[in-house]
Every structure is written in C-alpha cells, then in structure tokens.
Amino acid sequence: MRDAFVARNARKASFTGSLLEARRPLIMEVKRHDGDGTDLLGGRTLAQVVAGYEAAGAPCVSVVTGRWFGGTESMLTEVAELTDLPILQKDFITRRAQVSRAKALGASAVLLTAGLLARSSLATLVDACLSVGLTPFVEVTTEAEITSVPHPEHCVIAVNNKDIKTREREPGDLGRSQRLLPAVLDTGTPCPVSASGIGAPEVAAGLLRAGYAGLLVGTTLLRTGNLDDYLSTLDAELARQGDAR
Numbered sequence: 001m002r003d004a005f006v007a008r009n010a011r012k013a014s015f016t017g018s019l020l021e022a023r024r025p026l027i028m029e030v031k032r033h034d035g036d037g038t039d040l041l042g043g044r045t046l047a048q049v050v051a052g053y054e055a056a057g058a059p060c061v062s063v064v065t066g067r068w069f070g071g072t073e074s075m076l077t078e079v080a081e082l083t084d085l086p087i088l089q090k091d092f093i094t095r096r097a098q099v100s101r102a103k104a105l106g107a108s109a110v111l112l113t114a115g116l117l118a119r120s121s122l123a124t125l126v127d128a129c130l131s132v133g134l135t136p137f138v139e140v141t142t143e144a145e146i147t148s149v150p151h152p153e154h155c156v157i158a159v160n161n162k163d164i165k166t167r168e169r170e171p172g173d174l175g176r177s178q179r180l181l182p183a184v185l186d187t188g189t190p191c192p193v194s195a196s197g198i199g200a201p202e203v204a205a206g207l208l209r210a211g212y213a214g215l216l217v218g219t220t221l222l223r224t225g226n227l228d229d230y231l232s233t234l235d236a237e238l239a240r241q242g243d244a245r
C-alpha cells in the first residue's frame, strides 16, 4: 500500500511544470467553507469535487487544510489518494516538520504566507521545501514581501487579492494583482500567480492576459453551477482579449 503511494508520488508531474504547460492554468481548489463559515461543498464528497476538476482538465489542485476554512489534514490524504495531479497544501505552515509532513502526505507544493512569517523563517521554510522536492508557493500582498522571497527562481509567487489577517472575509482587491505584477516579474519567478477573490471568467481572462501564468480559484469554481460553462466562457474571453501567454 505504502509502496504504491510512493510510486504514485514519484510519477507526479511537477507543480510548476504542470501549471505552465496547461492550456487553462487554473489551480482548482477544494475548500470546505469560506472565511465566513459558509459551506462550499454543498453535500458533494471530495471524490466528486476532484473528479469534476479532473474532467475539466485541471493541471493541479489546491487543498485547504487550514482550520479557519474547515480544513483537516485528512483532506490532503484523501485527495492525494484520489488523483495523480500535483497538489498544493494550503495551511498555516510555520515549521520545517510541517513541510516534511506535507511531502509525506502527497503534496507537491505548500503555501508559505510571507505576511505571517519572519523573513528568516520564510528563508528556512523555502530551503526546507526545496530540499525535499516541494515547490514553495509563496503568497504575498506587498512589494516588501515580494522582495523578501528567497530563491524566487524556484518559487511560485502568488499575489493574494484577499487578506488572511482578516480571514479573507472581504471580496478581494483584484487591482492588487495588477499593481504588483511588475514587481513579481522582476524577481525572476517562472510562475507568477494571482490568488483569491477571482470571480467571473472575464476577470480571470484579464489576469492571464495581463501576464499571470496561473490563477488560484476556489470559491467561484465550487459555487458555479456549471464548471464547463465557466471554462468555455474563459476560453472565449482569452481568445477575444488575445491571450498574452
């Protein structure tokens, strides 16, 4: 059983590679509830949500294990057993042991929230990720946080449009992604991502057109009645706006 799990993990594509090669570079998220405690699964099992994302061609998935959003570590274990797609674990990671644990449970990338970590801790955790073959997914909200990211060439740098310090209860400021994109690109990261608060497909297309290599979308995909319709509209908008990637 354990051997099969290890073999399966070894076969996984890299998180960044999978995102960069995708026709639709959406990290599709599994999250039990939003920052206000409103249920997002609507009676669906994790297996149903993940099957829907796979059928929709997701290049990678995000699993929120952070308890503010109803998450548990067992969600990561379950999703890792359900799919070969690279998985991002979203939790409050502050210690090296959590990084090793994420790897052991099947994650390919882990969230490191720059605004919640001292600069030295961020550096330690980025090193810990790289030493075990995990992609550091570093979330930022300011220019100062962007310039504090060590080894940006090996990191996904994600602009969070919401604020974790308010438990992401606000709708999100998409203008932040527009404003911070030049600074993110200046770091040399191969994979700039815009995360949180991304709604209509027209908005998603605009962020990709602006130069983001990937988008992290949770609530909107979990709430949409028809994922195929959302993605078809995204495709049409990308074609209409002229995909810059």
Ligand SMILES: O=C(O)c1ccccc1NCC(=O)[C@H](O)[C@H](O)COP(=O)(O)O
Pocket: 029, 031, 064, 065, 066, 069, 090, 091, 092, 111, 113, 139, 160, 164, 168, 195, 196, 197, 198, 216, 217, 218, 219, 220
């Ligand atoms: O941002 C964090 O620091 C964080 C830490 C632990 C768990 C979750 C965290 N953020 C929440 C999210 O990552 C969002 O669920 C994700 O960006 C998607 O947002 P949305 O599309 O608005 O649901």
